[in-house]
Amino acid sequence: ATAIRERIADPLGRTVGESALLIRNVALEKMASAISLQLAHVGADPRGLSMVAFGGAGPLYAADLARRVGIRSVVIPPMAAVFSALGMVMAPTAYTSIRSLVAPIAQVPPATLEDAFRELGGVASDAVCSGGVAKDLAVRLSRQVELRYRGQGRSLRVAAPTPCSAASIAAMVKAFHEQYARRFGAAQRDHIVQMTGIRVTAIVPGDEVSPALSTGKTEAVAASQRSRHVMVGTASEAVCAVVERKALRQGE
Numbered sequence: 001a002t003a004i005r006e007r008i009a010d011p012l013g014r015t016v017g018e019s020a021l022l023i024r025n026v027a028l029e030k031m032a033s034a035i036s037l038q039l040a041h042v043g044a045d046p047r048g049l050s051m052v053a054f055g056g057a058g059p060l061y062a063a064d065l066a067r068r069v070g071i072r073s074v075v076i077p078p079m080a081a082v083f084s085a086l087g088m089v090m091a092p093t094a095y096t097s098i099r100s101l102v103a104p105i106a107q108v109p110p111a112t113l114e115d116a117f118r119e120l121g122g123v124a125s126d127a128v129c130s131g132g133v134a135k136d137l138a139v140r141l142s143r144q145v146e147l148r149y150r151g152q153g154r155s156l157r158v159a160a161p162t163p164c165s166a167a168s169i170a171a172m173v174k175a176f177h178e179q180y181a182r183r184f185g186a187a188q189r190d191h192i193v194q195m196t197g198i199r200v201t202a203i204v205p206g207d208e209v210s211p212a213l214s215t216g217k218t219e220a221v222a223a224s225q226r227s228r229h230v231m232v233g234t235a236s237e238a239v240c241a242v243v244e245r246k247a248l249r250q251g252e
Contacts (some may be wrong), residue, residue, distance in 0.1 A: 017231045028061060032068040039069065042183060046070040056084035080245060089207060095128040096201040097121075104148065105169060105195040114164035115199055117143050124202035142201040148178040149191040156180060162197070 001016055009019040029230040039046055058236040079086055101108075102126030110248045121141045128139060143162065146155035158175045161168040177187040226242035 014187050017237070018049060021231055024061075028064055028068060031061065031065055035065070035069050037198075041088055043185065047072055049073075050075050052077065054080040056081055064206070076245070078246070092206045093128055093131060094201050095124050095131070096199055097124040098115045098197060098199045100197045102194065102196050104150065104192050105145070105173060106193070108169070110164040110169060111168055112161075113169070113198070117160065117164065117200060120198065120200040121202070124161075126204040128204060137202070140203045140205075142203060144199050145195055146197040146199070146200075147172070147193055150194040154184070155196045157199070158192055174176045 004019050005016050005025070008014070008022070009016050012019065028251060046069050049086075051062055051066045051071045052075045053059040054077060059076045059080055066072070066074050077083060080231050100122055101116065111193065121143070124141065125170055126138050134144060143160040144157045144159055145160050148155040156179050158172050158179065160172060173193050176193060177189055181187040227239050228242050229241045231237055
């Protein structure tokens with residue numbers, strides 16, 4: 001507060017609260033600009049999306065940030081403050097093996113591609129098991145090819161069916177065209193599709209965690225015994241209830 005008063009509030013002739021809101025608005029505009037840029041890059045309509053807010057400060061910005069970029073729904077999950085840590089507990093153990101393989105995919109024999117996938121799958125499975133995963137746990141393999149139009153510098157990842165065959169390679173090319181069209185607006189179906197690499201990820205499911213959710217009938221806000229003065233809107237002050245997240249029911 002002292003730094004805001006000395007460096008911003010006093011020189012601009014504003015209160016500390018007004019200056020803090022100005023700082024917050026600058027941060028919001030920068031975040032909104034980054035989100036809008038990413039939405040434009042992938043061609044997504046924000047009106048059909050939901051914003052999931054978590055972390056120590058994410059929910060504090062979520063409503064205003066969503067409003068700025070045109071997102072109509074905000075979701076604040078249970079245990080939002082430790083959501084990343086919860087994700088680490090629940091996340092699967094995985095190891096990915098990658099190999100460069102540059103060639104027009106139509107010229108790659110299915111048997112050659114299948115052999116390469118099997119070899120990488122063995123490497124990935126051994127690696128994930130050597131990391132302390134119990135040998136009796138089921139390991140799932142996820143296979144992908146990296147494809148691009150010949151002459152381009154970036155590739156897109158496409159799921160590779162098992163086993164490899166002429167039909168599955170044709171399906172991968174079709175999926176690549178469709179993904180490219182979604183990402184960039186139009187596919188170039190008359191261009192040669194080039195494979196740049198393959199990857200296999202060995203995955204072992206993580207632990208299942210079921211956070212306890214409030215199912216009580218009492219309105220959490222009405223039951224709150226705490227309040228706080230909060231700066232809202234254009235620097236107006238309001239008294240707001242302080243509610244524990246775990247006391248909120250779905251939809252509140």
